[in-house]
Amino acid sequence: MLPSVIVGLMLFSSTCGENPAVQVILTDKGLQYGKHVGAGWIQDRLEHVSLPDINGKILGGIHYTLTGVTITKCDFPEPSIEFRQDVTGLKLSTSGLSVALTGEWMTHFGIIHDGGTFDMAAFNMDVTSVVELGKDPDGHLSVTSVHCDARVGNVDVRFHGGASWIFQPFVEHFKGRIRGEIEATICPNVEESIVNLEYHLQAMKLSFNLDEKFTFDVPLTGLPIINSSSMNLGLKGEFYDTKAHTEPPFEAQPFTVPEQPAYMLSVGLSEFTMNSASYVFYSAGLLQVVIIDSMIPPYLHMHLNTSSMGPYIPQLPKMFPGLLMTLQIYAREVPMFSFQPGVVKLGLQGAVKAFAIQPNGTQTPLFKLNVDPKLSGKVWIADGRLKGSMALDNFTLTLEASEVGTFQTDSLERATKAGMMFGLVKLNTELGKGLVLPRMRHAELVDTVLGMEEGFIAISSDAQVFLTDRGFN
Numbered sequence: 001m002l003p004s005v006i007v008g009l010m011l012f013s014s015t016c017g018e019n020p021a022v023q024v025i026l027t028d029k030g031l032q033y034g035k036h037v038g039a040g041w042i043q044d045r046l047e048h049v050s051l052p053d054i055n056g057k058i059l060g061g062i063h064y065t066l067t068g069v070t071i072t073k074c075d076f077p078e079p080s081i082e083f084r085q086d087v088t089g090l091k092l093s094t095s096g097l098s099v100a101l102t103g104e105w106m107t108h109f110g111i112i113h114d115g116g117t118f119d120m121a122a123f124n125m126d127v128t129s130v131v132e133l134g135k136d137p138d139g140h141l142s143v144t145s146v147h148c149d150a151r152v153g154n155v156d157v158r159f160h161g162g163a164s165w166i167f168q169p170f171v172e173h174f175k176g177r178i179r180g181e182i183e184a185t186i187c188p189n190v191e192e193s194i195v196n197l198e199y200h201l202q203a204m205k206l207s208f209n210l211d212e213k214f215t216f217d218v219p220l221t222g223l224p225i226i227n228s229s230s231m232n233l234g235l236k237g238e239f240y241d242t243k244a245h246t247e248p249p250f251e252a253q254p255f256t257v258p259e260q261p262a263y264m265l266s267v268g269l270s271e272f273t274m275n276s277a278s279y280v281f282y283s284a285g286l287l288q289v290v291i292i293d294s295m296i297p298p299y300l301h302m303h304l305n306t307s308s309m310g311p312y313i314p315q316l317p318k319m320f321p322g323l324l325m326t327l328q329i330y331a332r333e334v335p336m337f338s339f340q341p342g343v344v345k346l347g348l349q350g351a352v353k354a355f356a357i358q359p360n361g362t363q364t365p366l367f368k369l370n371v372d373p374k375l376s377g378k379v380w381i382a383d384g385r386l387k388g389s390m391a392l393d394n395f396t397l398t399l400e401a402s403e404v405g406t407f408q409t410d411s412l413e414r415a416t417k418a419g420m421m422f423g424l425v426k427l428n429t430e431l432g433k434g435l436v437l438p439r440m441r442h443a444e445l446v447d448t449v450l451g452m453e454e455g456f457i458a459i460s461s462d463a464q465v466f467l468t469d470r471g472f473n
Helices: 004-010 028-046 164-203 271-283 410-433
Strands: 022-027 054-058 062-075 080-084 089-109 112-135 141-160 207-209 214-217 230-235 238-241 265-270 288-291 325-331 336-340 343-347 350-357 363-382 385-402 443-453 456-465
Touching: 022 028, 028 080, 028 456, 054 164, 062 112, 089 141, 112 164, 141 164, 238 271, 265 271, 271 336, 325 363, 336 443, 363 410, 363 443, 385 410
Parallel strands: none
Antiparallel strands: 022 230, 022 265, 054 062, 062 089, 080 089, 089 112, 112 141, 207 214, 214 238, 265 456, 288 325, 325 350, 336 343, 343 363, 350 363, 363 385, 443 456
16 A cells, blocks of 8 residues: 555665664655655556455355456545654555446355356545554665554445346345455555565665675665654665675764755765775775876876976986886875865875886886875756866875985976866866766656755755556566
């Protein structure tokens, strides 16, 4: 009875007390939209549903069976749904549901058997279902039925064929029993649907392999937090090395995503998620690169050799004349992101080791520089695209060690900084074009806004769901 789309909107999930790095908030607006879409989907599916057989006795000893019961017409008023803080779940109610059914009837009294067809109408059915949402030991979202109540206002039955003319006059005397039988089948079917939904929730992936090396984990870190207007799911949101599941030397900090009732859902992404990715890349030795002369962009109008370095290190071309060079660039520490209102900061602590390539191919170490840029960036959403820009806030270059003697780094620092500024211009051109926001198989985000807050990014959005003839499968 609980529409699958509601769970889809809630999910876009292991240690007790662990702070989530990602929070997903479903507002009442999103819940009502999910109900509206789900009601239309249920309306379409009801006319293809076969109901369980109905059995009983009439006139003392005549056994009857109504079988092959199918719905031919349904008046399905849009249900109501609300968050229930007392059960940490949801309450779904449908009132005034009426259906027309058809099927076959069979009776037997001793060795006497008879049968035919019937038409039935059930009027003013009211169904209420309350479910509790929780977390299983693995961090999956769980759903459990805690209450179900079904009432059928009235039924009307018309029997055709066989000896129906004998017991048709007695319909008024036993249709209360049929009404009771219908009522008794509704809640088991509702609860079966909830069990089926629970099965699908337990089958959902909590880890996503980005490639053979990296994994992104999103189990629930605690129970869903529900109030009268929203539900908050806290997810782990951490990157790992697939082979070495090592925790970083820092923890996710608590943060509060402001409720945005004008939007269907909000997502808060803390700086911990980005920093866990940095830690994984750093630990895997991926934050390093070797630069050779052929890799220098033509627009820089320079070459990587001892002669070109002469204006910055006068003794170098004298000690190693006419030799190509290589630069080993790497991070000295884990790069750390810092989210602040309106801006994201990134501090890099890098190093450059320079080598001269001898005629026999061996590399002679020359010097080591510490390179420490500080960057700031902005991210926003416009025209359905995620866009951004970056700026260089500070840049220092210092000599850490040298095999060619000491030298001043001021001019080399200015040249390197100019090269970085030129590169940022080209990067910002691409960032300004933006990336199209991802679209899921059956839904897409619309009217999305993004804001930078202290310690996290907040994204709020409405959603549009697209159903197919196969529903949500």
